[in-house]
Amino acid sequence: MSNELQTTPAREPEATGRSEGSSLRYAVPPVDVFEDEGSITLLADLPGVSRERLGVRVDGDNLVIEGTAEVPAPATIEMIYGEARLAAYRREFTLSRELDSSRIEAELKDGVLRLMIPKSEEARPRRVEVRVG
Amino acid sequence: MLQASFGPAADVFGELARLQGLLDQVFRPLDRSSIRGQAGTAFPVINVGTTPDTVEVMAIAPGLDPATLQVTVDRGLLVVAGERQGTVPEGREGLSVHLRERFAGSFRRVIGLPQEADPAKIDASYRDGILRITVAKRESSRPRRIEVH
Numbered sequence: 001m002s003n004e005l006q007t008t009p010a011r012e013p014e015a016t017g018r019s020e021g022s023s024l025r026y027a028v029p030p031v032d033v034f035e036d037e038g039s040i041t042l043l044a045d046l047p048g049v050s051r052e053r054l055g056v057r058v059d060g061d062n063l064v065i066e067g068t069a070e071v072p073a074p075a076t077i078e079m080i081y082g083e084a085r086l087a088a089y090r091r092e093f094t095l096s097r098e099l100d101s102s103r104i105e106a107e108l109k110d111g112v113l114r115l116m117i118p119k120s121e122e123a124r125p126r127r128v129e130v131r132v133g
Numbered sequence: 134m135l136q137a138s139f140g141p142a143a144d145v146f147g148e149l150a151r152l153q154g155l156l157d158q159v160f161r162p163l164d165r166s167s168i169r170g171q172a173g174t175a176f177p178v179i180n181v182g183t184t185p186d187t188v189e190v191m192a193i194a195p196g197l198d199p200a201t202l203q204v205t206v207d208r209g210l211l212v213v214a215g216e217r218q219g220t221v222p223e224g225r226e227g228l229s230v231h232l233r234e235r236f237a238g239s240f241r242r243v244i245g246l247p248q249e250a251d252p253a254k255i256d257a258s259y260r261d262g263i264l265r266i267t268v269a270k271r272e273s274s275r276p277r278r279i280e281v282h
Contacts, residue, residue, distance in 0.1 A: 030234035034221050043220050045235055047195040047262035070261070073191065074184050081181040084193065111195030111262015114220075 026090035029065070037125055039118045040099060046089050047111040054108055056115065058101040063093040065113065098122075176236040177213065177264065179244060185276050188250045188268040192242070195262030196220075196235075202259065204266060206252040211266065214241040249274030 032043045046054065048069030055066040067089045095101055100120040107114045177194035192213050194202075203214045219237035221230055246252070246268060254269035 030236070031232050032221050032230075032235045033232040034228055034230045036225070036228045040231075043196075043235060045195045045262070047193045050261055071191075073182065073189060074187075076184045077182040077189055078184070079180065079182040081179075083175070083180060084178045085180075110197060110259070 025087070027087040028091050029067075029089045031091065037119075039116050042093075042113075042115040042117070044089075044091065044113045044115075045111065046108070046113050049089065049108070049111060049113075051108050054113065056104070056106050056113070058095070058104065061095045061097070061101075063095050063101070063115075063117075064090070065092075065115075066090045067113075175242065176217070176240045177242065179213075179242060181244065183247070183270075186270055188247060188270065190244055190266040190268070192264040192266070193262070194259075194264050197259070197262070197264075199259040202257075202264065204255075204257050204264075206246070206255060206268075209246050209248070209250070209252070211244045211246050211268070212241065213244070213264065213266075215239070 029044045029046055031045075032041075034041055044065055046065075046067045046069075048071065049067035050070060053068045053070060055064070057064050057066075069087060069089070095117070098119050099117050101117065103118050105116040177192040179193070180191045182189045182191075190211060194213075194215075194217075197215060197217055201215050203212070205212045205214075216239040217237055220235070221233055221237075222228060249270045250268045251271045252268070256267045258265050
């Protein structure tokens with residue numbers, strides 16, 4: 001359940017995973033990850049998750065995104081057709097060393113989490129001057 | 134309308150998804166479908182339930198601007214259509230894309246409403262990426278208690 005943030009190819013977004021030591025089933029949210037010179041941006045679909053039910057934490061070089069969906073349904077509802085149940089979401093990523101995990105910015109809007117993980121200053125690309133001797 | 138009961142078993146969902154695929158084919162003969170088929174790519178994911186007074190449709194559609202969502206009813210068919218913009222910047226120099234799993238593009242889903250639904254009384258709200266559509270049932274179809282004298 002762990003992805004190398006920069007090198008892993010796309011995985012099945014609909015797959016469900018089982019975390020160690022827990023009987024809870026988690027849905028794996030689909031994500032977009034892209035990188036420019038200064039940072040890596042991650043977007044994750046977490047429908048039904050409000051800010052209070054979302055957890056983003058960094059443990060060493062491990063980034064964990066967890067959330068629980070709240071179903072806005074009346075108590076007397078009887079389901080007649082269902083393609084998916086809203087669930088608990090969880091996905092982990094391995095951060096690489098040049099990322100500055102202390103300055104991650106997170107924003108949750110309309111069920112989409114956006115994380116901006118900046119690179120540390122010394123890891124940014126810079127031009128090396130070549131002197132003509 | 135589908136009369137299957139809602140159970141916890143996973144294969145029920147598979148069966149229902151297959152049925153919805155069939156319904157989509159029947160109700161969308163003029164639409165072109167994707168060359169790779171519809172399985173697994175349906176966006177938004179839809180759940181339907183009923184209460185004694187209403188029919189509840191829940192479309193799991195994160196990251197949309199509610200103003201661009203089109204919800205229409207026509208002859209007992211509820212249509213949810215719109216477009217989700219891609220969030221990965223295209224063609225920018227120095228940008229590398231590592232994962233691209235989220236749906237992007239236009240979508241259209243058709244749901245057959247049960248006969249007792251009243252298309253004149255529809256309420257739709259969007260919160261945390263979930264579109265919830267509540268269709269009232271006709272007065273005559275609601276359960277009522279009959280007094281015994």
